[in-house]
Amino acid sequence: MIRSIVRGVGSALPKRIMKNADFEDMVETSDEWIAQRTGIRQRHIADDSETTASLGEAAARAALDNAGLTPADIDLIILATSTPNNTFPATAVEIQHRLGMKHGFAFDMQAVCSGFVYAVTTADLYVRGGLAKRVLVIGSETFSRILDWSDRSTCVLFGDGAGALVLEAAEGEGTVADRGVLATSLRSDGSHKEKLYVDGGPSTTKTVGFLRMEGREVFKHAVGMITDVIEKTFWDAAITAEDLDWFVPHQANKRIIDASAKKLGIAEEKVVITVDRHGNTSAASVPLALAVAVEDGRIKRGDLVLLEAMGGGFTWGAVLLRW
Numbered sequence: 327m328i329r330s331i332v333r334g335v336g337s338a339l340p341k342r343i344m345k346n347a348d349f350e351d352m353v354e355t356s357d358e359w360i361a362q363r364t365g366i367r368q369r370h371i372a373d374d375s376e377t378t379a380s381l382g383e384a385a386a387r388a389a390l391d392n393a394g395l396t397p398a399d400i401d402l403i404i405l406a407t408s409t410p411n412n413t414f415p416a417t418a419v420e421i422q423h424r425l426g427m428k429h430g431f432a433f434d435m436q437a438v439c440s441g442f443v444y445a446v447t448t449a450d451l452y453v454r455g456g457l458a459k460r461v462l463v464i465g466s467e468t469f470s471r472i473l474d475w476s477d478r479s480t481c482v483l484f485g486d487g488a489g490a491l492v493l494e495a496a497e498g499e500g501t502v503a504d505r506g507v508l509a510t511s512l513r514s515d516g517s518h519k520e521k522l523y524v525d526g527g528p529s530t531t532k533t534v535g536f537l538r539m540e541g542r543e544v545f546k547h548a549v550g551m552i553t554d555v556i557e558k559t560f561w562d563a564a565i566t567a568e569d570l571d572w573f574v575p576h577q578a579n580k581r582i583i584d585a586s587a588k589k590l591g592i593a594e595e596k597v598v599i600t601v602d603r604h605g606n607t608s609a610a611s612v613p614l615a616l617a618v619a620v621e622d623g624r625i626k627r628g629d630l631v632l633l634e635a636m637g638g639g640f641t642w643g644a645v646l647l648r649w
């Protein structure tokens with residue numbers, strides 16, 4: 327059977343780093359409060375010249391270099407983002423143009439922080455369906471542009487950045503020993519909209535709006551939703567937590583990550599954490615974390631890797647793959 331294997335990974339971060347202490351002059355908060363409640367110590371913030379498209383392009387180029395490929399080898403680009411450069415056209419198409427591509431096709435996917443697991447799942451379907459041979463799957467966000475910088479309960483949590491994977495069609499045996507995407511599971515439930523949303527949009531306010539969140543409510547649902555979808559993925563692939571080499575969760579809050587890993591019986595040393603240095607970069611957080619763990623030599627070819635995310639909507643999902 328055809329599998330979607332990871333051929334390359336790359337990332338890009340804005341130059342400017344904002345430390346927790348930098349917020350102390352802006353809102354009533356402290357480095358200690360932010361670090362204790364979230365595990366975040368710093369985040370990268372885009373300057374005016376850095377956008378979702380430019381960061382996405384840089385991550386895509388890094389992933390292509392890592393794969394030893396060029397844009398000519400790609401047939402499809404899927405960009406996971408909730409902070410597009412424009413309402414339309416899709417920022418994926420802008421990235422396609424920036425990469426000098428006149429062939430293939432590109433589109434955006436919007437599932438907030440779950441965007442990257444939605445995009446990998448979709449890319450896998452295109453590959454297995456024979457509609458694309460090589461897909462650039464990008465998560466790129468500039469959440470700093472939709473933050474209310476006077477709201478201490480949200481502005482300290484998010485950061486900007488991008489990560490990308492090149493997925494490629496390869497023959498597999500149809501077992502969990504195969505390389506590539508092995509199992510995926512997506513969920514959504516729109517009844518939770520008010521707990522995490524942006525209070526603007528073209529069809530309602532005709533503005534972009536600002537992120538609004540009932541943090542405690544999100545926290546309350548997160549661990550249960552994450553663990554449910556992961557247990558389903560384990561069941562579908564007939565594996566257990568012990569079979570995993572690496573758990574690469576969405577990086578929203580270290581307490582959510584720790585509680586989920588504990589509930590699932592995933593050993594602490596298998597969990598990739600980058601929330602301390604990136605903050606919550608929404609759809610970019612999982613590929614950014616993957617890029618870090620590949621670059622530092624933790625994730626190696628043949629490793630069994632579990633990706634997970636949960637975010638606005640609510641949306642949530644998991645992807646199991648062998649690197």
Ligand code: ACO
Nearest residue numbers: 355359363438439478479541542544545578579636637638
């Ligand atoms: N600095 C200092 N105090 C603060 C800050 C801050 N930055 N923010 C809130 N507080 C105060 C609150 O006002 C509150 O004060 P009060 O008791 O006087 O009312 C107190 O701290 C406690 O607030 P809680 O919201 O109960 O704090 P909690 O322990 O729940 O932590 C947090 C807040 C970090 C937001 C947590 O709820 C959380 O991480 N929730 C999940 C958020 C998340 O993961 N969101 C992303 C989902 S992904 C996506 O789709 C974007």
